[in-house]
Amino acid sequence: MAAIHPETELIPYLRGELSADARARVAAHLQGCADCRASLDASAAILSSLARVVEDVRDPDWNAYRADLQRKLRAREAGSASLRGRWRWRREDIRLPVFGWPSMALGTAAVAVLAIALMFHRGAGTPPAPGVDQLELQQELSSTDVGLLANYHVVEHLDLLENYDVIEHLDELAPGNRPNNATSSS
Amino acid sequence: MLELSDEELCKRIAARDADAFEVMVDRHQSRAYRLASSILGNEADARDVSQDAFIRLYESAGRFDGRARFSTWFYRILVNLCIDHQRKNRWWRRLAPLAGPGGDDPDVRAVDPPSEEAGPEAEAMLTQSISRLRPALDKLSPQQRAAVLLQTQEGFSSREIGEVLKCSENTARVHLHRGIAQLRKLLQND
Numbered sequence: 442m443a444a445i446h447p448e449t450e451l452i453p454y455l456r457g458e459l460s461a462d463a464r465a466r467v468a469a470h471l472q473g474c475a476d477c478r479a480s481l482d483a484s485a486a487i488l489s490s491l492a493r494v495v496e497d498v499r500d501p502d503w504n505a506y507r508a509d510l511q512r513k514l515r516a517r518e519a520g521s522a523s524l525r526g527r528w529r530w531r532r533e534d535i536r537l538p539v540f541g542w543p544s545m546a547l548g549t550a551a552v553a554v555l556a557i558a559l560m561f562h563r564g565a566g567t568p569p570a571p572g573v574d575q576l577e578l579q580q581e582l583s584s585t586d587v588g589l590l591a592n593y594h595v596v597e598h599l600d601l602l603e604n605y606d607v608i609e610h611l612d613e614l615a616p617g618n619r620p621n622n623a624t625s626s627s
Numbered sequence: 628m629l630e631l632s633d634e635e636l637c638k639r640i641a642a643r644d645a646d647a648f649e650v651m652v653d654r655h656q657s658r659a660y661r662l663a664s665s666i667l668g669n670e671a672d673a674r675d676v677s678q679d680a681f682i683r684l685y686e687s688a689g690r691f692d693g694r695a696r697f698s699t700w701f702y703r704i705l706v707n708l709c710i711d712h713q714r715k716n717r718w719w720r721r722l723a724p725l726a727g728p729g730g731d732d733p734d735v736r737a738v739d740p741p742s743e744e745a746g747p748e749a750e751a752m753l754t755q756s757i758s759r760l761r762p763a764l765d766k767l768s769p770q771q772r773a774a775v776l777l778q779t780q781e782g783f784s785s786r787e788i789g790e791v792l793k794c795s796e797n798t799a800r801v802h803l804h805r806g807i808a809q810l811r812k813l814l815q816n817d
Contacts, residue, residue: 449800452807458784484807487814490760491779498664501674503656510652510678517682 446474451481455488633697641689652681655698658781659705665776666709668765676712680705695790702781703791710769763813771806774799 447467453459454467471478628650631639636654639647659680664673683704691700764772770792777783777791789799 448808449797449804452778452803453785453800456778456784458786480808483811487807487810488775488779491764491775491810494665494760494764494779498661498673499670500657501660501670506656506660506674506678507652509674510681513678514682514685517686 446470446477448477448480451477452484452488455481455485633701634691634693637684637688637691637697640685641691648681648685651684655701656681659701662702662776662780663705663709665764665780666706666769666772667712668761672712676708677705680708683708696787698781699783699787699790702777702783703793706773706777706791710773713769759814760810763810766813767806767809768802770794770802771809774802775806775810778803 447454447470450459450463450467454464457464459467471481628636628646631647631650633651633654636647636651640651656677659677660673663677663680664670667673667676680701684701687704691697764775767775773792774788777788778785783791785799785803786796788803789796792799792802794802
């Protein structure tokens with residue numbers, strides 16, 4: 442069976458970051474794995490050397506460092522302030538011609554033209570109001586409709602339609618299909 | 628002011644308290660500069676980038692929500708700036724190799740003392756000069772280098788390294804493992 446080497450857990454193991462279970466598992470593996478033990482030792486050595494690399498970083502002149510930082514910070518703040526000022530100036534620059542009196546007059550004229558155009562458009566879309574001739578025609582047609590209806594047998598015998606439920610279920614009234622409770626329900 | 632925690636100072640900086648900013652810079656400038664210098668391998672760049680990190684801190688202190696430790700939040704800014712700086716200047720660095728840890732100073736300590744617990748391979752490693760480790764460190768990926776240095780310099784755990792690098796704890800462990808393995812390989816081949 443191939444051993445699974447806990448490679449990425451070796452440094453956390455060295456640093457004591459692992460949970461108790463993980464630590465016990467890695468420790469057990471290290472006892473039987475020379476490769477991982479060598480890797481652990483080498484990692485410890487490298488980490489120790491790296492700490493020395495950091496120690497060897499020479500400090501700068503902190504007074505000069507702080508003065509430089511303050512200068513950069515002031516320049517940054519001044520830069521952002523001037524950017525805001527420039528932006529405001531541009532907006533004002535634009536605002537004058539666009540929102541001045543001539544522009545307001547032009548805008549009012551445009552709105553008036555639009556309103557008139559809209560009125561004409563609506564007028565074209567709606568049907569014309571009925572005149573006297575049309576009203577007479579409609580009345581004539583209505584009376585004709587009533588006359589036509591008078592010819593229908595159904596209309597003539599409307600009394601037969603009074604019990605509509607019975608007519609709707611005529612097929613169920615056949616002797617073979619008659620439900621037991623038909624009498625009681627009707 | 629001096630006894631205030633980093634988090635308290637950060638709140639004051641968000642309210643544009645210049646004194647709080649001064650105290651914060653005073654508290655972190657050395658560590659920030661050293662970390663930047665270790666990642667970038669260049670003192671002038673370390674100076675610029677660490678100062679930029681403080682300026683970012685000043686400008687964005689209001690966005691620190693206190694969910695993470697202040698140091699984690701601040702070093703995330705710093706490490707990201709270092710990584711960005713490295714990416715922008717990669718082509719230039721190929722033409723101008725980095726100086727060793729002591730710059731041109733020949734008196735820089737060349738050999739690390741072996742540790743008492745070190746095995747044979749480790750002892751061999753410990754005899755490697757720091758001047759060879761520095762360029763080897765520079766060959767790591769930015770994430771590997773940052774992970775290794777955050778661990779050795781700041782004592783960050785894998786979880787904290789993950790928070791700084793915006794990755795999972797497991798990914799941070801992989802960066803660490805690969806970084807150290809790469810350093811071993813580079814030093815052995817040297």
